[in-house]
Amino acid sequence: MKQAMALTIAGSDSGGGAGIQADLKTFQELKVYGMSALTAVTAQNTLGVQGVYPVPKEGVIQQLNAIEEDLRPQALKTGMLFSSDIIEAVAERIHSFQWKNIVVDPVMIAKGGASLLLEEAIDALKTHLLPVATVITPNIPEAEVLTGLNIITADDKRRAVEKLTELGPKYVILKGGHDENPKEAIDFFYDGSELKELRSERIPTKNTHGTGCTFSAALTAELAKGKSVEDAVETAKLFIQAAIQNSLEIGSGHGPTNHWAYQENNKQ
Ligand SMILES: Nc1ncnc2c1ncn2[C@@H]1O[C@H](COP(=O)(O)OP(=O)(O)O)[C@@H](O)[C@H]1O
Numbered sequence: 690m691k692q693a694m695a696l697t698i699a700g701s702d703s704g705g706g707a708g709i710q711a712d713l714k715t716f717q718e719l720k721v722y723g724m725s726a727l728t729a730v731t732a733q734n735t736l737g738v739q740g741v742y743p744v745p746k747e748g749v750i751q752q753l754n755a756i757e758e759d760l761r762p763q764a765l766k767t768g769m770l771f772s773s774d775i776i777e778a779v780a781e782r783i784h785s786f787q788w789k790n791i792v793v794d795p796v797m798i799a800k801g802g803a804s805l806l807l808e809e810a811i812d813a814l815k816t817h818l819l820p821v822a823t824v825i826t827p828n829i830p831e832a833e834v835l836t837g838l839n840i841i842t843a844d845d846k847r848r849a850v851e852k853l854t855e856l857g858p859k860y861v862i863l864k865g866g867h868d869e870n871p872k873e874a875i876d877f878f879y880d881g882s883e884l885k886e887l888r889s890e891r892i893p894t895k896n897t898h899g900t901g902c903t904f905s906a907a908l909t910a911e912l913a914k915g916k917s918v919e920d921a922v923e924t925a926k927l928f929i930q931a932a933i934q935n936s937l938e939i940g941s942g943h944g945p946t947n948h949w950a951y952q953e954n955n956k957q
């Protein structure tokens with residue numbers, strides 16, 4: 690059997706709950722061989738981000754070249770990319786290597802408010818990276834920045850996903866973690882014509898550090914196995930639901946999600 694292989698291009702979270710660490714843990718749980726290209730080192734824990742140290746663009750390019758030369762991913766995701774320099778380099782490599790199944794999680798701001806994307810990089814994200822994306826997974830504040838819309842109602846969400854599709858990605862998943870619904874966490878899935886809702890119970894917990902990273906990593910892992918985007922997102926939603934339901938009460942801030950809960954639940 691061919692081994693499924695996935696790549697994450699993202700920042701490091703020293704606390705292990707988000708970023709590269711969350712992505713690799715998720716790949717591993719879903720039995721996908723994980724590779725990483727680091728874009729930045731953050732000093733971070735459950736209380737927030739204390740420092741950001743970007744990797745020079747040349748270092749990011751060299752990591753991607755090394756992966757292409759020898760390993761080739763069947764799917765990849767991008768997370769924290771930080772600067773327009775890094776975004777342009779990543780988009781160029783994805784294009785020239787003709788990598789497929791590209792998940793763009795347009796990470797902008799960490800839970801505590803720290804900026805993980807420079808203001809100057811927003812244009813590059815829209816003009817360089819979204820056109821090469823297969824699927825993008827913004828949360829509501831990120832979708833507001835990318836579209837310039839105020840997103841509150843279901844109609845706003847429809848308008849937002851349509852507008853985001855015009856920027857290039859084939860599919861848009863507008864995540865509902867930040868909306869006001871106290872009972873359900875509803876994500877909107879748009880394939881360019883049909884809008885579907887992915888619903889789950891909203892779990893009342895403060896331990897949601899790394900939810901977005903984990904969700905997009907699960908989606909990427911399933912794409913690497915050859916699933917369609919429609920099927921991969923169903924598994925990603927179940928994976929994040931189990932991870933939040935069994936989140937870890939560690940640290941004194943927003944604890945991380947539990948990456949092994951999905952497999953534990955699915956053991957015979
Ligand atoms: N309290 C919660 N209960 C259940 N699902 C949640 C909860 N918070 C977020 N989610 C889900 O986690 C995933 C990540 O969403 P979100 O938190 O909006 O992303 P981000 O971490 O990028 O802000 C989505 O599928 C969302 O519906």
Ligand SMILES: Cc1ncc(COP(=O)(O)OP(=O)(O)O)c(N)n1
Nearest residue numbers: 700707708799800898899900901902
């Ligand atoms: C290094 C790094 N990358 C991404 C994030 C944001 O992760 P996310 O899943 O959106 O979770 P929260 O920041 O909302 O907890 C991050 N914090 N660090």
